[in-house]
Amino acid sequence: MPDISMVELVQQVLGGLATGAIYACIALSVVMIYQAIDHFNFAQGEMAMFSAFITWQMIDWGANYWVAFFVCIALSFIGGMAIERIIFAPLRNAPVFTHIVVFIALFQIFNAGAGYIWEFTIREFPSPFPERLPFDTTLIGPHDLGMMAVVLIMLGLIFLFFRFTPVGLAMRAAAAAPDSARLVGISVGMMLALGWGLAAAIGAVGGMMIAPVVYLEPNMMLGILLYGFAGAVVGGLTSPGGAVLGGFMMGVIEPVAGMFIGSELKLTVALVVIVTILIFRPSGMFGRVVVQRV
């Protein structure tokens, strides 16, 4: 085993948690939509990338970073709702493959669309955080710390929203039992649209936060989407909290495995961990075992 110092380990874990925060965003977006419509949104990463480009454009036009940040969240929310209303509402009872084809099409539309509008060249994306932390540490960089804080605040707000507001409760009810939800007067279609809006907004935050790290370009979210998916599956597709935790785990396992086993095998080790967890918990760590009603 290579000689590893404690400081190095803490650095890797913290860095992993920071990247994991972004995986968690994507994992949560994917799970929210999965719970509502029982399908994986492959285009979640591309939607986030497109959102990041919109922010970049606003900043390029001279907008203040945080103004652009919040306008982008609002636009992504509206865009997500529009995608549900225009494309997925008519497909409500369509077969699985119809959904897969539409998701792939969306993926391609956002990817090529971003390339067409902003070109496929790699761009720098600004970090909103100061270059120096107000305190001395070598354990974590300012952007990593800031990005983790932003994501954690967002996750906290989302938790509070679902746990304590009537609309949050109605959204959970609509996703879990649509017929019963209609019978208490909940417009299930509206709740689905809100869910898409929220998922798109969460993804947008992830995209904007990771863009300074991976640089802005149409394919920036590919790897992140895969880790986000893996996090969602490991955490449990039926458990938003589990998906978030799975995302953070994905972020940490890879660099830590890299330290102990060497960078050639770090991805392999991460995958071995995933498969092992799934062998023992096929529905993910926090997923419910789905019993099909007949």
Added chain:
Amino acid sequence: MAFLDVANLEAFYGPIQALHGISFSLEQGGITTILGANGAGKTTTLRAICGMVKTNGQVSFDGESIAGKKTEKIVRYGVAHVPEGRGTFVRVSTEDNLRLGAYSRRDAGAVAEDMERVYGYFPRLKERRNQQAGTLSGGEQQMLAVGRALMLRPRLMLLDEPSFGLAPLIVQELFEILRVINQEEGVSMLLVEQNANLALNLADHAYLLETGRVVISGTSEEISSDETVRQSYLGY
């Protein structure tokens, strides 16, 4: 015009027609029951009134046509459906289930009062207010379903086999409470039941459905003394 007026109602599941033009009505404050064997169209009738299946024909509630409207809109007229299978939101608490029942209301103060009223009818629900609703017993979930419907402050309750799968004692208790709700709060009820004795006991009017058609109708006394009904549905 009656409080609930159903005329020539047809219902379809895809290409299959489940109701063949049924007509019936219900007076305000009354309890009407729909009897019939399995597959006669009892559940479909309730689902059709609530816009949960594709229908043709007229349904008017308190003078307003509700046929063809969306379920979530019909609910807002004060029509509370206690569905087959109870429709529990299993992953949220008992109290959140009741809260969801009042989702379409905006009068928070009155909602809080109504919640206490429901707990008054069903003290067991109060004991289990913070428990995940999916862990309640069948009887408790049925009480929760009735409680959730009450949270709407309904003018009409549609009850789909409330006795299904419950122990006789619990059924008796539940039907007693339904009678109280009807008499003290003036909530009209349309009751679907397999257990004809039970239903005729509670209801003032009855309709007998056979394969999607009304074959006999009348007051509960008339229906109870009808020879065919007695032999086929009451079993004596």
